[in-house]
Amino acid sequence: MRCLNTVLQDILVGKKAVIVKSRNPSYLNLSGTIIDETKETITIDDGVKRRMIIKRGTTFHITLHDGTVLEIDGNMLVGRPEDRIKRRLRRRW
Secondary structure, three states: OOOHHHHHOOOOOOOEEEEEEEOOHHHOOOEEEEEEEOOOEEEEEOOOOEEEEEOOOEEEEEEOOOOOEEEEEHHHOOOOHHHHHHOOOOOOO
């Protein structure tokens, strides 16, 4: 079992994602493979077309390569990917 801290510092490109909550109702239940990540957005290829999703206000179910599904708040993902990898998160429990 991997700690949430190490998952947030991991690269998300290539992982499967499903959007379960969003401020934009057209994003709900959208699923696919993450193909790109910027400071404020994640690009998901759903097999038909590529969609750019805003991280802030969105909750993702991300499937890791070992089959584990994690629910991650998009607000925790906001920031450049290379800076997020260097960031250390404090445990709040």
